[in-house]
Amino acid sequence: MSGSTVIPIAILLIAFTSVVAIVTSYFKLQRHRADAAALAEYRELAAQVTAGQQAIDTRLTELGDRVAAVEKLLRSVG
Template sequence: MASTIIPISILLIVFASVTTIVASYFKLQRHRADAAALAEYRKLAERVTAQQETMSAQLAELGDRVKAVEKLLHSVG
């Protein structure tokens, strides 16, 4: 009886170790994929921020032009 318990215990330990290693590997792969997606989102957010700043500058310039046109219209009229 004791001669069968030791090999079974060793096999269970080996099986548990292999299962843990495989699960850890797939968890690492999922984490790497998430990190890659997060990097893409970060690049997209930086691009959007830059475009918003450009748009804000263009709107400010347009506002200045409208004010100049209004001033011209008031001076003519």
């Protein structure tokens, strides 16, 4: 190879490498965005589950109090 063909080949190689790096970075960014969106959905779901568990806990406490009142009533009758 003569010196006049090495420079264009080197320039093309650098350009090709740059394009590959840009495309790879773009798809990594898209995957990261999708992961972030999924994580946000999971966080929202976790918040909903936590609120539901708190509501169930409150309801179970109320039911426990009612059962205790019924037991007390049954003991006083019997």
